[in-house]
Amino acid sequence: xxxxxxxxxxxxxxxxxxxxxxxxxxxxxxxxxxxxxxxxxxxxxxxxxxxxxxxxxxxxxxxxxxxxxxxxxxxxxxxxxxxxxxxxxxxxxxxxxxxxxxxxxxxxxxxxxxxxxxxxxxxxxxxxxxxxxxxxxxxxxxxxxxxxxxxxxxxxxxxxxxxxxxxxxxxxxxxxxxxxxxxxxxxxxxxxxxxxxxxxxxxxxxxxxxxxxxxxxxxxxxxxxxxxxxxxxxxxxxxxxxxxxxxxxxxxxxxxxxxxxxxxxxxxxxx
Amino acid sequence: xxxxxxxxxxxxxxxxxxxxxxxxxxxxxxxxxxxxxxxxxxxxxxxxxxxxxxxxxxxxxxxxxxxxxxxxxxxxxxxxxxxxxxxxxxxxxxxxxxxxxxxxxxxxxxxxxxxxxxxxxxxxxxxxxxxxxxxxxxxxxxxxxxxxxxxxxxxxxxxxxxxxxxxxxxxxxxxxxxxxxxxxxxxxxxxxxxxxxxxxxxxxxxxxxxxxxxxxxxxxxxxxxxxxxxxxxxxxxxxxxxxxxxxxxxxxxxxxxxxxxxxxxxxxxxxxxxxxxxxxxxxxxxxxxxxxxxxxxxxxxxxxxxxxxxxxxxxxxxxxxxxxxxxxxxxxxxxxxxxxxxxxxxxxxxxxxxx
Numbered sequence: 001x002x003x004x005x006x007x008x009x010x011x012x013x014x015x016x017x018x019x020x021x022x023x024x025x026x027x028x029x030x031x032x033x034x035x036x037x038x039x040x041x042x043x044x045x046x047x048x049x050x051x052x053x054x055x056x057x058x059x060x061x062x063x064x065x066x067x068x069x070x071x072x073x074x075x076x077x078x079x080x081x082x083x084x085x086x087x088x089x090x091x092x093x094x095x096x097x098x099x100x101x102x103x104x105x106x107x108x109x110x111x112x113x114x115x116x117x118x119x120x121x122x123x124x125x126x127x128x129x130x131x132x133x134x135x136x137x138x139x140x141x142x143x144x145x146x147x148x149x150x151x152x153x154x155x156x157x158x159x160x161x162x163x164x165x166x167x168x169x170x171x172x173x174x175x176x177x178x179x180x181x182x183x184x185x186x187x188x189x190x191x192x193x194x195x196x197x198x199x200x201x202x203x204x205x206x207x208x209x210x211x212x213x214x215x216x217x218x219x220x221x222x223x224x225x226x227x228x229x230x231x232x233x234x235x236x237x238x239x240x241x242x243x244x245x246x247x248x249x250x251x252x253x254x255x256x257x258x259x260x261x262x263x264x265x266x267x268x269x270x271x
Numbered sequence: 272x273x274x275x276x277x278x279x280x281x282x283x284x285x286x287x288x289x290x291x292x293x294x295x296x297x298x299x300x301x302x303x304x305x306x307x308x309x310x311x312x313x314x315x316x317x318x319x320x321x322x323x324x325x326x327x328x329x330x331x332x333x334x335x336x337x338x339x340x341x342x343x344x345x346x347x348x349x350x351x352x353x354x355x356x357x358x359x360x361x362x363x364x365x366x367x368x369x370x371x372x373x374x375x376x377x378x379x380x381x382x383x384x385x386x387x388x389x390x391x392x393x394x395x396x397x398x399x400x401x402x403x404x405x406x407x408x409x410x411x412x413x414x415x416x417x418x419x420x421x422x423x424x425x426x427x428x429x430x431x432x433x434x435x436x437x438x439x440x441x442x443x444x445x446x447x448x449x450x451x452x453x454x455x456x457x458x459x460x461x462x463x464x465x466x467x468x469x470x471x472x473x474x475x476x477x478x479x480x481x482x483x484x485x486x487x488x489x490x491x492x493x494x495x496x497x498x499x500x501x502x503x504x505x506x507x508x509x510x511x512x513x514x515x516x517x518x519x520x521x522x523x524x525x526x527x528x529x530x531x532x533x534x535x536x537x538x539x540x541x542x543x544x545x546x547x548x549x550x551x552x553x554x555x556x557x558x559x560x561x562x563x564x565x566x567x568x569x570x571x572x573x574x575x576x577x578x579x580x581x582x583x584x585x586x587x588x589x590x591x592x593x594x595x596x597x598x599x600x601x602x603x604x605x606x607x608x609x610x611x612x613x614x615x616x617x618x619x620x621x622x623x624x625x626x
Contacts, residue, residue: 164368168428170381
């Protein structure tokens with residue numbers, strides 16, 4: 001923290017961070033209680049609820065479904081978004097703005113409306129409750145996130161790079177593989193991670209379209225909380241928080257979070 | 272290479288551009304441009320921004336599709352050939368080095384595309400880096416190099432593929448003044464070593480004059496004048512050329528009875544000069560002080576180290592003169608002097624004749 005921050009500003013930021021962090025920290029503490037109910041402070045440390053979580057087939061199954069769904073939909077969304085972003089950033093074609101708006105429109109429609117719409121649509125075509133249906137709906141929901149990050153990353157590339165590669169005899173595909181793709185990879189990966197998290201997190205829409213065999217983790221949590229609240233929920237939350245932290249650390253090590261999220265890294269100021 | 276022109280014994284040029292036209296909406300950016308570039312020649316497209324020089328280069332490079340006209344390379348029509356199949360070397364204004372590759376990898380890219388074997392590639396990359404004086408820097412990434420070094424890498428990358436023609440798009444404009452002069456010398460040396468036919472786009476007249484065999488002065492999408500730098504400088508066809516290439520003094524005089532007149536002064540004219548009003552151009556460095564001539568009063572003087580710049584008021588408008596910093600001190604502000612110049616250093620401009 002630089003010395004240019006005054007006392008009040010420091011105090012404000014400290015309070016703000018405490019306010020944001022407190023619920024997360026409290027949940028993590030509660031997960032280790034030996035009691036049968038949510039308690040804090042607690043009179044001991046126990047892994048009992050983590051054990052219960054591991055033995056709970058429904059939660060473990062939902063966790064697997066959420067992971068698979070997140071990975072599949074983020075990957076499909078990235079594969080769709082790469083060519084779409086290149087078309088939007090590089091070319092000026094008729095209907096370009098309309099196309100971009102269409103791709104971004106899921107952001108503007110409330111998830112609950114999407115949920116109801118997909119429910120109707122999937123039951124009409126007999127796809128309700130299937131993993132394929134879930135994946136399709138999640139892809140549509142997360143494309144805006146992936147598309148945006150990839151577009152930012154492509155837009156910051158010097159267009160002369162393409163021309164330079166072409167002048168050296170490089171085919172369009174080779175230029176993409178050797179120049180464009182490596183240089184936009186951080187953007188694509190950060191888009192993928194953002195999409196994965198959004199998909200993993202999504203409840204409002206998913207609750208309408210997931211079936212008995214395809215209940216995702218957040219939906220499972222919602223259903224669970226409806227009839228009982230016990231430290232199992234806290235244990236699930238703790239596992240998710242720790243996982244998120246680990247993923248963040250790995251990404252930071254590999255690419256630098258600054259560069260992935262803001263599009264630049266402090267170590268190369270000229271880019 | 273078969274000669275195509277009528278007189279038969281002249282060899283056809285390496286690059287032949289004819290009727291080249293580009294329009295954006297209602298604006299014609301390049302208008303029926305015609306230009307021949309000979310083998311080994313260094314030609315500069317020079318002009319103010321918006322004169323169409325960059326668009327012309329982009330059309331030669333294959334990045335902009337012309338609306339009309341033809342670009343031929345060694346007799347082969349390039350107009351509909353993809354940029355990647357033209358085999359030209361291009362140095363971009365931003366250098367456009369691949370930031371995720373080292374200098375050597377950047378240079379190797381064009382060879383890799385051409386399936387040159389690994390060992391031969393290494394050899395040619397080394398030779399190219401040697402040529403631009405960057406042999407020890409092959410392992411560096413572009414971001415760890417200075418602007419001048421990046422520029423050299425870009426040059427090596429363009430030259431290593433042995434292009435028929437090298438295109439340079441304002442290559443020195445991002446460098447500071449002293450480095451720019453150094454790179455001008457380098458560029459000329461490298462071009463002469465390799466003998467590569469080169470087309471340079473620039474808005475910097477000093478750069479164009481220092482580097483080129485011929486200058487193509489462009490204005491509003493058309494060629495204003497083509498010629499060797501010293502010819503274009505000393506014999507500008509139009510007022511625009513006279514003003515764009517260096518500083519010049521323009522006087523409104525007229526020609527009659529085989530004499531050209533400027534107020535009380537008169538000079539003999541060559542026989543062919545038709546009568547009528549004429550613009551007389553005299554370069555600042557060709558003007559001398561004398562006991563007799565055009566009366567003038569010094570309005571400002573600027574010391575520039577090697578020379579003095581004098582601003583003078585005369586009955587025919589303001590005059591700028593340069594005086595080498597040798598011998599006596601130049602006149603001070605307010606002093607009255609007389610200006611003179613040699614008949615040979617005067618140049619007559621008739622706009623109608625030039626157009």
